[in-house]
Amino acid sequence: MNLTVDNVLESWRAKAELIVKHNPPKPILDHGHVRLIDVMGDDQAIVQAARVSYGLGHSEHKVALGGEDWMQEWTEDHPGLTCEVCGLDSTEVKSLTHCPEGDRKLIRYLSRVRHTSPLEQCEIKLHMKMPIFVARQLVRHRTANLNEVSGRYSVLPAEFYVPELGRIQKQSRDNKQGSGEPFSDAEASHIQSNIRTMAQDEFKHYSWMNAQDVAKELSRINLPLSTYTEWYWKIDLHNLLHFLALRKDAHAQKEIRDYADVIGDVVADWVPFTWEAFLDYRFRAETFSQQEMELLRSMVSGALYEGGVPRDWHSQPRWRQRVFGMYDIETVRERKAFLKRMGLL
Numbered sequence: 048m049n050l051t052v053d054n055v056l057e058s059w060r061a062k063a064e065l066i067v068k069h070n071p072p073k074p075i076l077d078h079g080h081v082r083l084i085d086v087m088g089d090d091q092a093i094v095q096a097a098r099v100s101y102g103l104g105h106s107e108h109k110v111a112l113g114g115e116d117w118m119q120e121w122t123e124d125h126p127g128l129t130c131e132v133c134g135l136d137s138t139e140v141k142s143l144t145h146c147p148e149g150d151r152k153l154i155r156y157l158s159r160v161r162h163t164s165p166l167e168q169c170e171i172k173l174h175m176k177m178p179i180f181v182a183r184q185l186v187r188h189r190t191a192n193l194n195e196v197s198g199r200y201s202v203l204p205a206e207f208y209v210p211e212l213g214r215i216q217k218q219s220r221d222n223k224q225g226s227g228e229p230f231s232d233a234e235a236s237h238i239q240s241n242i243r244t245m246a247q248d249e250f251k252h253y254s255w256m257n258a259q260d261v262a263k264e265l266s267r268i269n270l271p272l273s274t275y276t277e278w279y280w281k282i283d284l285h286n287l288l289h290f291l292a293l294r295k296d297a298h299a300q301k302e303i304r305d306y307a308d309v310i311g312d313v314v315a316d317w318v319p320f321t322w323e324a325f326l327d328y329r330f331r332a333e334t335f336s337q338q339e340m341e342l343l344r345s346m347v348s349g350a351l352y353e354g355g356v357p358r359d360w361h362s363q364p365r366w367r368q369r370v371f372g373m374y375d376i377e378t379v380r381e382r383k384a385f386l387k388r389m390g391l392l
């Protein structure tokens with residue numbers, strides 16, 4: 048096909064529409080959802096931006112033939128002549144010029160070295176419905192653009208979040224921001240029914256105030272943080288991945304994590320190479336402090352064992368104190384985090 052501006056645009060739009068169709072609205076919590084509205088760009092757009100200096104929109108197959116006319120040989124289908132990057136021969140490739148594996152490798156490289164600006168070429172727009180307390184956490188991600196339903200203008204429906212029984216947990220003992228042990232079934236049921244009744248009461252008062260013709264901007268002010276709100280939310284892929292790294296994390300509150308997990312699934316479908324690289328180089332990767340690196344290097348080189356330090360030093364408090372002391376890893380919190388990252392706690 049001869050590419051013109053019109054049909055290039057058409058193919059971008061067609062692809063975006065396909066991705067939207069492929070990702071129907073996903074329900075979250077008791078009344079919430081994430082609905083994909085639109086995407087701009089894809090893995091290919093990231094490669095295109097990164098390759099702007101080469102004037103190429105994609106990665107090419109690499110065939111070690113020498114000489115200028117390798118393309119001719121490659122088209123002529125020499126058996127056994129394979130691309131060094133994807134390992135396929137010319138009968139197996141989908142396109143004789145475009146090497147998708149080259150694109151994948153480039154995106155992995157960009158992610159590894161944090162060359163992130165090409166990711167900003169991609170954008171996503173979502174329609175989200177979530178409790179206000181989740182929206183308050185989401186709104187901290189300042190790089191997103193949003194338009195929210197207005198409680199000054201519309202009467203808000205009586206939709207509020209009631210956590211499931213298993214989610215009704217006690218205050219965590221070791222994390223001041225977190226949840227810990229579950230309640231017994233009977234206790235959880237009692238708390239859940241209180242949560243529901245209190246919210247219902249607030250909505251009754253809200254209806255009463257609206258019936259008295261109190262301005263909507265005032266009648267809403269006692270509604271609970273569990274009230275659902277909705278908005279259109281648009282963000283570029285670089286900042287979206289930053290958001291997902293923070294909010295898919297186990298330290299994020301469960302309710303916002305539910306939204307991040309669903310958005311992550313959409314991203315995996317939309318930009319699979321970028322998603323794979325994000326998981327490998329960011330989300331499932333760890334960074335280590337200078338002190339931890341020194342400790343790790345010593346462990347790897349066996350230096351720690353020379354002084355008679357036992358292999359399972361981590362499980363022996365006295366040795367552990369000494370080794371952490373040797374490497375200036377000072378606080379108990381840092382020491383614990385290190386052991387956790389090493390899979391030792």
Ligand SMILES: Cc1cc2nc3c(=O)[nH]c(=O)nc-3n(C[C@H](O)[C@H](O)[C@H](O)COP(=O)(O)OP(=O)(O)OC[C@H]3O[C@@H](n4cnc5c(N)ncnc54)[C@H](O)[C@@H]3O)c2cc1C
Pocket residue numbers: 187188189190191286289293294298299300
């Ligand atoms: C587990 C957890 C607990 C949290 N607890 C609290 C809390 O107790 N209290 C609280 O207030 N917040 C809390 N937050 C919110 C947190 O401090 C951030 O506001 C939020 O995660 C958004 O991150 P961000 O600023 O990097 O993202 P974005 O606002 O999307 O910004 C992305 C990046 O753009 C750059 N940027 C954006 N705006 C500016 C700017 N004006 N100046 C300079 N650089 C900018 C920064 O590099 C930033 O990292 C918590 C977040 C998490 C994940």
Ligand SMILES: [Zn+2]
Pocket residue numbers: 107108109130131132133134135145146147148149
């Ligand atoms: Zn190839």
